Amino acid sequence: MSTVATGEARIREVRVTDAEITAQLVDGRTISVPLAWSWRLSEATPEQRANVQIIGNGDVAHWPDVDEDISARGMLAGTPAPRQKQFA
Template sequence: MNTAVNAIEPRLLNVQVTEDEIVARLVDGRTISVPLAWSWRLSEASEEQRRNFEILGDGQGIHWPELDEDISVEGMLHGSPGRRPPSATEQAA
């Protein structure tokens, strides 16, 4: 059995952030989306803050400068939601 392996790293062509999800169109024609809730920073941000993003490098990820948040294409493809850091109360316990 022959299996084709695509050695090309998936890259973003464009991104849309809706009220509920991040939708990314990749250069290879795929469209992927993840729930906005995967990023606690984005889910708590204003609509204006969510719209203020930039595509990193050659399309490897998305960066929200106001929120100090980054999401990689690999993370979107492999299901890697961000985890909220423990609060001071949780750290003291």
């Protein structure tokens, strides 16, 4: 018998605390990253953090109030959100 991993990680549920972003994946894994990795969520209110939609068949968590998207792939790869460049 052989076991084969299937496709990409898909998000089932996301929670944001004052310290971290935690995603429950469809396959049962739990992954988390520091809240500081998302400057938009770091600056958001608790209500804005709670308003999250899972989109793209579970590929991405989207927070419409702060225009933030975080993928399971990015969380697993350890890719923080880049901060916007300030133009003078």
